[in-house]
Every structure is written in C-alpha cells, then in structure tokens.
Amino acid sequence: SISHRLWPEIEKVVHQQVAWARLGLGDSGTGWQLFAEDGEMRMYRREEEVDGMVVDPLKAVHIVKGITGHEVCHYFFSPQYRYDWETTLEQMTVLETIADDTCLFLQTHKRIWPASQRDVIFWSHIRHLPNDQDRDGPDIWTVVNHSTEHKDYPANSGKCVRIFLTVCLLCQTRVNPPKEGTPITRDDISCKITYCSVVNPGGWAPASVLRALYKREYPKFLKRFTSYVTNQTKDKPIMF
Numbered sequence: 001s002i003s004h005r006l007w008p009e010i011e012k013v014v015h016q017q018v019a020w021a022r023l024g025l026g027d028s029g030t031g032w033q034l035f036a037e038d039g040e041m042r043m044y045r046r047e048e049e050v051d052g053m054v055v056d057p058l059k060a061v062h063i064v065k066g067i068t069g070h071e072v073c074h075y076f077f078s079p080q081y082r083y084d085w086e087t088t089l090e091q092m093t094v095l096e097t098i099a100d101d102t103c104l105f106l107q108t109h110k111r112i113w114p115a116s117q118r119d120v121i122f123w124s125h126i127r128h129l130p131n132d133q134d135r136d137g138p139d140i141w142t143v144v145n146h147s148t149e150h151k152d153y154p155a156n157s158g159k160c161v162r163i164f165l166t167v168c169l170l171c172q173t174r175v176n177p178p179k180e181g182t183p184i185t186r187d188d189i190s191c192k193i194t195y196c197s198v199v200n201p202g203g204w205a206p207a208s209v210l211r212a213l214y215k216r217e218y219p220k221f222l223k224r225f226t227s228y229v230t231n232q233t234k235d236k237p238i239m240f
C-alpha cells in the first residue's frame with residue numbers, strides 16, 4: 001500500500017527494472033555474451049566484478065506457448081508455490097505481507113559447495129502495466145524482487161552469508177486471434193518472458209566457482225519454472 005515505508009523505493013525500482021528489461025541486448029559492443037541456449041530460451045550475461053566479487057548481470061529471454069504473462073507472474077510471485085519450482089531454496093519465510101501485490105521474503109538457499117550457505121531478504125512486487133494508452137503497445141505483467149534490510153534479521157548474524165539481488169521477471173502475452181467468433185484457446189497464446197537478475201553473492205567466492213554455478217543453475221531454474229507454470233495451468237481457464 002502506498003503508505004508503506006518501502007513504497008517510494010518499490011515505485012522507483014519497478015520502473016527502473018521494467019525499462020531495463022525492455023531494452024534489447026543492443027549490438028555486440030554492449031558486452032552481453034550468450035552463455036546458454038535451449039529451444040526458445042537464450043541466456044546472456046555480462047562479466048562484471050565489484051570489489052573482486054562476481055556480480056555478472058544476467059538477462060534471459062524465453063518464449064513459452066500456451067501460458068500468459070499474468071499466469072507466469074502469479075506463480076512466480078505467490079509464496080505458496082515456491083517450494084514446488086525453486087530447487088535451491090532451503091527455507092522461505094514471508095516476513096510481512098505489505099499488500100496483496102507486495103510481500104517481504106526471507107530465503108535461505110541450499111549450500112552449494114564450495115560456497116558457504118546464503119540467505120537473502122527481499123521485497124517482491126507484482127504489477128500489471130496495461131497498454132490501454134496505445135492499443136498495439138505491449139501489455140506487460142512483471143514481478144520485481146529487490147533485496148532490503150529487516151531489523152530482526154541483521155546480515156551475516158548466523159551461519160549464512162547475506163546476498164543482495166535485484167530480479168525482474170517481465171512478461172508480454174501474445175494472442176494469435178482464432179477464427180472469427182471462436183474462443184481463444186491455449187493454442188492461440190504465448191508469453192515472451194524476459195528474466196533479468198543481478199546477484200551480489202555477499203561474501204567472497206571464487207569467480208570461476210560462481211560463474212560455473214550460474215551457468216548450471218540459471219538455465220535449469222528458468223526451464224523448471226516455466227515447465228511448472230505450463231503444468232499448473234494446462235487444465236485451468238486462461239488467466240489473461
């Protein structure tokens with residue numbers, strides 16, 4: 001709700017992330033390198049380090065048939081499904097339900113050898129940006145996750161290294177209009193998904209280890225998540 005202390009930051013970060021996600025990858029001069037490809041999914045990263053730590057920005061684009069952007073964002077945002085698709089998750093706590101479209105999460109991720117275990121606190125906000133201005137503009141659904149602090153959970157106070165992240169899942173639904181007068185079915189829809197993330201691993205971890213970890217985990221994560229949404233929605237009415 002707009003009275004919450006985080007609201008100004010949420011507004012700023014959501015608009016910044018939507019603009020960033022909608023930017024193409026530019027020409028090769030922008031340093032984006034394709035590091036994973038699987039069917040319609042393409043994953044790019046830029047090699048960046050801050051204080052000797054790998055903070056490679058990641059941008060993935062995926063086109064999935066038969067689901068909508070609203071459905072993809074619904075299953076990504078809603079806490080009750082997360083253990084079903086987030087395989088590296090060890091513990092998830094909803095610290096605060098700020099509004100029906102905004103939650104505060106504490107997550108601990110499974111320890112991935114040789115890195116030490118990580119935890120993260122982030123606000124998560126789901127937003128529909130309709131294109132009612134110009135009809136042929138994109139109709140966008142998005143979820144933005146952005147790390148924040150919480151007085152009851154100071155960083156690095158337990159066994160976990162606190163990480164920092166900003167994630168934007170941006171979805172645009174495409175409808176191939178069926179024959180005049182026939183209802184739209186899942187065969188007539190597809191969703192273009194752009195997933196952007198910047199993860200600061202907190203404590204130091206070897207660049208080679210982190211890059212190998214990201215190369216393995218991110219493609220698995222996006223394929224598993226989108227397959228999960230396809231399975232969850234296949235026998236349900238379409239959520240536009």
Ligand SMILES: O=S(=O)(CCO)c1ccc(-c2ccc(C3CCCC3)c([C@@H]3C[C@@H]3c3ccccn3)c2)cc1
Nearest residue numbers: 086088109112115118145167201213214217218221
């Ligand atoms: O999109 S989300 O908001 C979905 C909500 O869960 C999200 C995605 C990823 C992470 C994440 C947190 C920690 C770590 C590492 C860093 C050093 C040691 C553990 C990783 C590594 C990259 C690997 C990874 C990549 C993708 C998915 C899961 N694991 C990822 C957190 C949140």
